[in-house]
Amino acid sequence: MLASLPLLLAQTAPVDPAVQASGGGLTRFLAMLVSGIALGAIYALLALGFVIIFKATQVVNFAHGAIAAVGAYLTAYFAVTLNFPGSLIGGPRWLQWSLSAVVAILMTAVVGLVLERLFIRPMIGEPLFSVAIITLGIDILVRTITDDFIGTGVRPVGDPWGAGIWNIGGIRIAQTQIVTVLVAAAAMVAVAAFFRSRTGVAMRATAFDQEAAMAQGIGVGRIFALSWGIGAALAAIAGIFASVFPRSPGVMATTTAFFAFRAFPAVILGGLDSVGGAVVGGFVIGIVEVAAGTYLSPYADVLGVGFQGIVPYLVMLLVLLIRPYGLFGTKEIRRV
Amino acid sequence: MLEVANLEVVYNDVILVLRGLSLTVPDGKIVALLGANGAGKTTTLRAISGLLDVHEGDITKGSIRFDGEDVTEAAASDIVRLGIKQVLEGRRIFAELTVDENLRTGAYTNKDKQSVTDSYERVMDLFPRLKERRKSVAGYMSGGEQQMLAIGRALMSNPKLLVLDEPSLGLAPLLVQQIRDIIVDINKQGTSVLLIEQNANMALSISDYGYIMETGKIVMDGEAKKLLGDEDVQEFYLGLHGEEGERKSFRDVKHYKRRKRWLS
Ligand SMILES: Nc1ncnc2c1ncn2[C@@H]1O[C@H](COP(=O)(O)OP(=O)(O)O)[C@@H](O)[C@H]1O
Ligand SMILES: [Mg+2]
Secondary structure: OOOHHHHHHHOOOOOOHHHHOOOOHHHHHHHHHHHHHHHHHHHHHHHHHHHHHHHHHOOOOOOHHHHHHHHHHHHHHHHHHHOOOHHHHOOOHHHHHHHHHHHHHHHHHHHHHHHHHHHHHHHOOOOHHHHHHHHHHHHHHHHHHHHHHHOOOOEOOOOOOOOOEEEEOOEEEEHHHHHHHHHHHHHHHHHHHHOOOHHHHHHHHHHHOHHHHHHOOOOHHHHHHHHHHHHHHHHHHHHHHHOOOOOOOOEOHHHHHHHHHOOHHHHHHHOOOOHHHHHHHHHHHHHHHHHHHHHOHHHHHHHOOOHHHOHHHHHHHHHHHHOOOOOOOOHHHHHO | OEEEEEEEEEEOOOEEEEEEEEEEEOOOOEEEEEEOOOOOHHHHHHHHHOOOHHHOEEEEEEEEEEOOEEOOOOOHHHHHHHOEEEEOOOOOOOOOOEHHHHHHHHOOOOOOHHHHHHHHHHHHHHOHHHHHOOOOEHHHOOHHHHHHHHHHHHHOOOOOEEEEEOOOOOOOHHHHHHHHHHHHHHHHOOOEEEEEEOOHHHHHHHOOEEEEEEOOEEEEEEEHHHHHHOHHHHHHOOOOOOHHHOOOOHHHHHHHHHHHHHHO
């Protein structure tokens, strides 16, 4: 079984060619670090959205990866197929593409809201386990529909950076990775700001004590929906950057969703209920995975192709052995 | 004015907890609702605040009206908007949030900035302790401070009726006195109060009117002063004449209830 798993993961966990081309020693280490931070940023976004949904609604969302694939697919659709809104307003290519991506992210947020309203809200009060099973169903549903839209093969998301590489003093860095880190950082700052706003404080209050929040007049239904919207938007951003060079030539629903599952170790690592932990966990997993890919690749024929794809799970198991509730999680959460 | 009429509440479709309870809280008054553990006081408040859903509870009979409006089936957020605010049993502050953030959640339904600022000033005046600890994480505060925060949070929406579920529970005598004085102050500022207490003497000493409930029903009600002076009430509910101040056993209470029925 362990032998076939790396094969499955191989297409989604390629060794970063920019890192491989960065020579050796310190330059290679720095290139590896940047690549790891970029991958970690994607995991962090996925984990962050997952934890926001879990904290606010107590739902373990197994459809998170599928939602990420929806975001990437919609970006391919708006940017490549329709060129919307670029064809209407013109402007530089990076701006046109970014606007398409924003439209796709917002639409994915709406998908999140709708999924919550249709499938999760009616389950309020049911055992958490049943709700988790429902999200498994949502995962299959969303992936199947998205796969149908995508058709056979890979749909490129049409980002303007392509396979471009910047060479900074011998350190070779894929341009997409700098963009990934910047966009992820902006998204995290936005989330942090949101949590200080009136609605954000209400969401944190609801996450802490639902009845006490209701007693303040907070409409927890609205808060639930909003958490799904935000979680889906973050997943969409992650899905888009998981579908560009050097990670993947484009979006394939099942593959992208499967890739997103690798953020789960990040969640466990940080602690299921810790927003900060999700971000830290994401970066740790990303860096460790790229480091393993970089430094253990000479042993690939022993370890198997794409072995670095399993590294996140190994790190997760190790952490669980030492700290069963994650690095930043609360103890009681284990009972969930 | 709050009017509860013939309220019947069932948990999980089978457990009948309130059996035709009626009570009234007139504007500007303090009304005490007393009763032994398990009598259904908290359930009554859940019904008033629209919080039964969370506990799989349902109102099967009766009605709740506030200022003439029927709120029997209203959502918790609408009830808060109409002006009823409850301080839940056990304080239930948001321990991970700061004092200020807790207060902001209390103002959630209050969209008028000026009114929020005014409420905040009022809370800071009532609770100077909270002012000193504005930026502290609420969970690290003492029990007394947390109760003050819970009351302050409730006041942030400037409610017409404040409902308090055992605010003195687990507090040292000195703090009970403080909470008592604060309730009087809040009432003087024009807020009606429905007060639930185990500490019946404290509650009746500041109330205008009192209700005594037992197994889901009001078994006695009257002017607070009268209840305080009533020998039966003293004996069976306030525990003053029992040996070493202890409350009489449940069987005695039952006996009392039967006797009262005969009289009325
Ligand atoms: N969620 C619930 N489900 C079933 N029974 C409950 C629930 N909450 C309270 N009860 C029962 O209802 C009765 C009244 O409880 P409660 O309203 O909390 O009383 P009080 O506040 O006067 O102590 C008790 O017998 C209690 O066991
Ligand atoms: Mg109670």
